[in-house]
Amino acid sequence: MATSRTVELEGHIIDSGMMQRVFGLVMDMGGSFHVETFEVGTRKDETSYCQMTVSADTEAELQPILHELHQTGANIADPVDAQLEPAPRNQVVPRQFYSTTNHPTQIRHDGEWVEVEQIEMDCAIVVEPDQADGTRAYTKVLNAIEEDDLVVTGEAGIRVQPPERPRDASGPFGFMQGGVSAERPSESLIEDIATAIVETTESGGDILAVPGPAVIHSGARDDLARLVDAGYVDYLSAGNGFAVHDLERDLYGTSLGMDVEDLDHPRKGHKHHIYTISQIIRAGGIEEAIEADIIDEGVMYQCVRNDVPYVLAGSIRDDGPLPDTITDAVEAQNAIRKQAHEADLVLMMATLLHSVAVGNCLPSKTKVICVDINQATVTQLADRGSGQAVGMVTDIGTFVPRLADEILDA
Amino acid sequence: MATSRTVELEGHIIDSGMMQRVFGLVMDMGGSFHVETFEVGTRKDETSYCQMTVSADTEAELQPILHELHQTGANIADPVDAQLEPAPRNQVVPRQFYSTTNHPTQIRHDGEWVEVEQIEMDCAIVVEPDQADGTRAYTKVLNAIEEDDLVVTGEAGIRVQPPERPRDASGPFGFMQGGVSAERPSESLIEDIATAIVETTESGGDILAVPGPAVIHSGARDDLARLVDAGYVDYLSAGNGFAVHDLERDLYGTSLGMDVEDLDHPRKGHKHHIYTISQIIRAGGIEEAIEADIIDEGVMYQCVRNDVPYVLAGSIRDDGPLPDTITDAVEAQNAIRKQAHEADLVLMMATLLHSVAVGNCLPSKTKVICVDINQATVTQLADRGSGQAVGMVTDIGTFVPRLADEILDA
Amino acid sequence: MATSRTVELEGHIIDSGMMQRVFGLVMDMGGSFHVETFEVGTRKDETSYCQMTVSADTEAELQPILHELHQTGANIADPVDAQLEPAPRNQVVPRQFYSTTNHPTQIRHDGEWVEVEQIEMDCAIVVEPDQADGTRAYTKVLNAIEEDDLVVTGEAGIRVQPPERPRDASGPFGFMQGGVSAERPSESLIEDIATAIVETTESGGDILAVPGPAVIHSGARDDLARLVDAGYVDYLSAGNGFAVHDLERDLYGTSLGMDVEDLDHPRKGHKHHIYTISQIIRAGGIEEAIEADIIDEGVMYQCVRNDVPYVLAGSIRDDGPLPDTITDAVEAQNAIRKQAHEADLVLMMATLLHSVAVGNCLPSKTKVICVDINQATVTQLADRGSGQAVGMVTDIGTFVPRLADEILDA
C-alpha cells in the first residue's frame, strides 16, 4: 500500500525550471505523482500554481523524495506547524533535522509563518519561540548547535522560495541555468559588471571582495587598491598568502615573489616572502606596520586607511602566518560568514578556496561575480544554486585594470 | 669597481642542468662570470668540477645572485664558517637569514661541515653548537623560531646538493625536468608505480597516502581500504571532507553524497554529510564510532584497525568538522610535517590543497607519485624541485582499482 | 499593433524542460505569451498539451522567436502546408530557409505530414513532391543544394520532436541536462557502457568508433584492436594521424612516436612517423601493405581483416598523408556523414576534431558515448542537444583496456 503526501508550488514555476525539476526528481527517485490542480499563469507576469500528490511504496522511500522536493521549492501543503526537537548535545543535531538550502525560507510555528534569519545552506534551523518580538527562527551551522536548541526536523511546516527568473532580462545577472556567460563579448560584460558595482555602492549596498594571490602576481594590485581607496570595496576576504604577497610587493618591489595561486615557485624570491612575514610580526601586525611607515601602499594599506574590515584566513599551505591571520578554520569560517551575510554583491577574483568558503555562506539572493582564468572554477562557483551569479573566464591581470578604468575613469 | 665571489660546483653538474642554470641565473640577474677551472667528467660515471668567479657592479646586486646560485647547488668556495645571528624575537628572523631549499644541505661550523637535519624548503637553519653529540643544525619554520635561536645568515659556509640525474634510468622515477610522464602508456606506468610501492614497503620504507574526496566519489574507496588493510599505507594525510565522505558511505550507502573535490553539490545528499558528522561527534570521534560499531568498513576504519596514524586537517570550507580534525592551520601543518618527514614515498591522489601542504614539507629525495585528472595539478606537484617525482594524469576512479589489483592480486 | 501566432507543444513537455525553454525564450527575446490551453499529464505516463499565443511588436521580431520556439519543439498550430521555394542557384538557399535541428522532424505537404529523412542539424530540407512512393523530404547540407531544389522556408507546417525524458531512468543514458556524469563511480559507469555496446551489437545495431591518436600513445591499441576483431566495431572514423600512429607501432615497436593528440613532440621519433607513411605509399595503401605482410596487427589491420569500413579524414596538420586519407574536407565530411547516419551507437575516444565532425551529422536519437581526459571536451560533445549522450572524463589508456575486459572477458 503506497504512502503519499500533497505538495504545492507557486510562482513562475515553469520558466524557473521548478516544475521540471519536481517531475524529474520524483521519477529519478522511484516515486510517482498525480497533479491535482494546475493553474498556469497565462501571461508572463502571472504566476502559476500546482498542487500534486507524490507517492512512494513506503514511507522510507517517500521521505527522501519529499526532502529533495522541498529543497526545490515544492512545499508540503498541509498547513501544520514545523516539528521541533531539542538538540541532544552540543554540536549534535536530532535525527531528521531539516538541512537548509540557500533560498529564502519560512517555517510555520503556532500557525504563523516565521521568516528564517541569516539564511545559508546546509545549516539547521533553530527556533526560539515566544521572544519579546515574537518567535524567531535562524540558521546555525553544526558546530554552533548547543544542547537543547530547538531544531526543526522533518519537512512539514517549511516553505522554500527559490529565486525566480527575472521578468526583465537586462543587466549582467541573467537567470543562469548552469553555465557561464561565455557568449558575451568580454568588453561589454566588464562594462555591465562595472555598472552593477557602481549601482550597488550608490544605493548603499555593501561589496565584498575575495581576491587570490594572482591579483598581485598578474600586476593588478594597484588597480584593486584604487578601487578600495575609492570606496568600492566594503569588506575583503582573503588568505594569508594574498596579504603577504601584497605587502611584499611594497617592501621588495615588483621583481620577485611572483607566482600562481596555491603553488609558489619553490625557490625564487621565497626568502622575501618569509622575511616580509617576519617584519610584520616584528611590527605587531599589518595596521602597526602601516603606522610605523613600513607599508605605505597596496591593497592591505588601503583597507586599513579606509577602514575596510578584512578577514585573512589561514590554510595548511601558508608560510608564517601573519599576526592578522585567523589560523583556526572554525573561527575563520565564522568571520567569513559574518562578512558574507552583510554583502550585497561579492566579487570573487582568482581564488577557488576562498570563493568556495564565502559562497557556502551566501543566501541565493546575493549577487555574485566570479572571475577566473579556469573555466571549471567559474562554472562551479557561478552555478551553486544562485539566482544572481555571473561568471567570466578571463585573466585577472587584464580584468581588474579594465574594471577599475571603467568604474573610476568613466 | 665590481665586486666578486668565487663559487664551486661538483658532481654530475652538466647533465643535471646545474651548469646551465648557473650560467643562466648570472646572466638573467645582470652579473657576469669567469670560469677559473672546469674539469669535465669524461665518462658518464665521472663527476665534473667547476670553479668560477661571479661578479656584479655592487655588493647589493651580487647578494641576490649568490643566493640564487646557492639554491641551485653552486656553493661559495671560501672555506669559512656559516654566519650565525640570534633571532631578535619569537617568530622573527634576522635580516639576511638563509632560506633553505629542499635539497640535502650542510653548514660549516668551527671548520667542520654539519649536516642540516629535517631538511625542508623555505625554512631557516638553527644551529645548536657544542651539544653532547657535537654541533647540531636543523630547519625551523618561521613560526617556530624562538628569540635567541642562532640562525644562519648570508650564503657563506653552506653547501647544497641538488639531486643528480640517476646514472641508470630504469624504474618510474626518471629525472623529470619539469614535466609529466604523458609519454608513458598508462597500464605500464601503473605497473611501475605498483612495483615502487611494493619495493618501498618490502624494504621497510614508509608510504604516506594523501587522498582527496574524489577517491570516495569515484568509487575507489574499497580499493584504497584494501591497500591500507594489506599494509601498503603507513600514514594518511587528508582533510575533514575526505574522512566525512568515507564515513558517510558506510552510514548511508553509495547512493548519495557524491561529488567533485572542494565543491559539494549544493543540495543533493548534503544532509547526510552533516548528519554523519553529527553522529561521529556524538560518539566522540572516529575511533570511538568504530568501537561502538557505528562504522565497520572503509578507509578510516582500516586506518584505525591497522594503527595507521592519520592527520585530518581543517579548512575554511569544511562542514562540522569531525572531532578528529585539527582546525588550527599551524598545528595541522606541524602534524603534516611530521608525517612528511617520515615518508619514503608519497602517493598524492586527486587533491591539490593537501598535496601542496605535504609537498611543502618534503625533502627533494623523497619519492612522490601524483595522480590527478587535471594536468595542471599534476605538473605543478611533480615539478617542485623534486628529483624523484612521477605524475600521472588520469581518473582516480580507474587508477586506484588498477593499482590495488596490481599490488594485491599479482 | 502586435502580431501573434499560435503554437502548440505536446508530450512530456514539463519534465523534458520544453515548457521552461519556451517560456524563457519568449521572454529573453522580448516577446510575450498567452496560454490558451494547458492540459497537464497528471501522472508520469501521461503526456501534457499546451496551446499558446506568442506575440511581438512586429513581424520582424516575431520571426526569430518562432524560429527558436520551433527548434525547441513548439510547433505552429495552424494546419497549413510548409512553404517551398526553389533554390536560386547551386549551393545557395532561399532567404528564410528552414534550418534543421537534429531532432526527428516532419513537414506538412498537401495536407499530409511527411517524415524528414536523414535528419541532421543545420541543414536545409528539400522536398520532392509526387514521387512514386509519395512525397519525400530529406536534409541537404548547403554545398549539396542544387539549383531549383524545393527548399522549405519559414516556420509553418513543420513539426519537431525533441527527445523526451525516458520514463525509466535505468542504463547509462540518462536524460542529461547539460552535464557530464561526474557523479557516477568510474567502474560502474564502464560496466554500463560495456552493456550498452553489447546490447547494441546483439540487437543488430551498428557501432561507430571515433578514436584519436591518444588511443595508440596511451597503450590502448591492442585492446581496441581486440574489440574490432570481436565484432564490436562496425565503422571507424578517424584522422590520418590515428592511422599512421597505429601502423607505426607495428613497424617500429612501442618505443617511439608517442604523444598527445594534435601536437606531436617536435623531434623524438618523428622520422619513423614519416617513414611509416612513406612505406605505406610505396605499398599503395593500407590494404595493400597488409596483403604484402608489411602490417600484421593493430587497429587498421583488424579493420581490413574484418571488413570494417573506415574513413580517414585529412587535416592541415597532417604529415603525408596516407594514400587512404581523404584530403578534401567536403568529400571527407560526406564520408563521415554516411557512417554517422548508419550508426546506432557512437564511441568517441579522445579526439575533439573528429568527434565534432561526426557529432555534427548525428540525429539526436543516436546513442553517444564520449570519453576524454579533458572535461571541457566531454561536456561540449555530450551536450549537443542529444537525448542519449553519456560523457566520461577519464584517461583513455585505462578506459579502453577496462572496457575490452568487461566486454570480452565477461
Added chain:
Amino acid sequence: MATSRTVELEGHIIDSGMMQRVFGLVMDMGGSFHVETFEVGTRKDETSYCQMTVSADTEAELQPILHELHQTGANIADPVDAQLEPAPRNQVVPRQFYSTTNHPTQIRHDGEWVEVEQIEMDCAIVVEPDQADGTRAYTKVLNAIEEDDLVVTGEAGIRVQPPERPRDASGPFGFMQGGVSAERPSESLIEDIATAIVETTESGGDILAVPGPAVIHSGARDDLARLVDAGYVDYLSAGNGFAVHDLERDLYGTSLGMDVEDLDHPRKGHKHHIYTISQIIRAGGIEEAIEADIIDEGVMYQCVRNDVPYVLAGSIRDDGPLPDTITDAVEAQNAIRKQAHEADLVLMMATLLHSVAVGNCLPSKTKVICVDINQATVTQLADRGSGQAVGMVTDIGTFVPRLADEILDA
C-alpha cells in the same frame, strides 16, 4: 665490440642546455660517452667547444643516438660529405632519410657547407648539385618528394644550430625552457608584445596573424580589423569558420552567432551562419561580396581593402564552405607553408588547429606569440623547440583591444 663516433658542439652550449641534453640523451638511450676536449667559454660572451666520442654496443643502437644528438645540435665531427640517395618513387623517401629539425641547418657537399633553404621540421632535404649558383639544398615535405630527388640520408655531413640563449635578456622573447610566461604581469607583457609588433613592422618585417573564431565571439573583431587597417598584419591564416563568423557579424549584427571555437552552439543563430555562407557563394566570394557592398567592415573586409593575403583552410567540421576556402588539406597546408616562411613574427590567437598547422612550418628563428585562454594550448605552442616564443594565458576578448590600444593609441 662497441662502435663509436665523434661529435662536436660549439656555441653557448652550456647555458642553452645543449650539453645537458646531449649527456642525458646518450644515457637515456643506453649509450656512453667520452669527452675528448672541453673548452669552456670563461666569460658570458665567449662560446664553448666540446668534442666527445659517443659509443654503443652495436651500430643499430648507435644510429638512433646519433640521430637524436644531431637534432640537438651535436654534429658529427668527421668532415665528410652528406650522403645522397635518389627517392625511389614520388612521395617515397629512401630508408634512413634525414628528417629535419626547425633549426638552421647546413649540409656538406663536395667539401663545402651549404645552407638548407626553407628550413622546416620533419622534412627531407633535397640537394640539387652544380646549379648555376652552386649547390642548392632545401626542404621538401613527404608529399612533394619526386622520384629521383637526391635526398640526404644518414647523419654525417650535416650541421644543426639550435637557437642560443640571448646574451641580453631584454624584450618579451626570453629563452623559454619549456614554459609559459605566467610570471609576467599581464599589462606589462601586452606592452612588450605591442613593442615587438611595432618594431617588426617598422623594420620591414612581416606579421602573420592566425586568429580563431573566438576573436569574433569575444568582441575583439573591430580591434583586429583596426590592426589590419593600420598595417600591422601582413598575412592572415585562418579557417572557414573564422571568416564566416566575421562576415556574419557584418550581415546580422552582434546579437547572434556566438560561440566557442570548434563547437558552435547547436541551435542558436546557426541559420544566420549558413545563410551568410549562402550569400557569399551567391556573390562569388568574399572579394566580390565587398565589391557588391554586401560586406563593408570587419577583418576580412580590411584584409581585402589593404591587400593582405589570406589563407582560409577547410576542415571536416565546417559548414559550407565559403568559395574562398581551400578544402584540400594538402593544398591548404602548402598555402599556409608559404605564409609561414615569409613571416618574421606570428601572432596566434585562440585557435589550436590553425596554430599547430602554422607552427609546423616555422623555422625556430621566427618569433611566435601565442595567446589562448587554455594554458595547455599555450604551453604546447610556445614550447615547440622555438627559441623565440612567448605564450600568454588570457582572454582573447580583453587581449586584442588592449593590444590595439597599445599599438594604435600610443
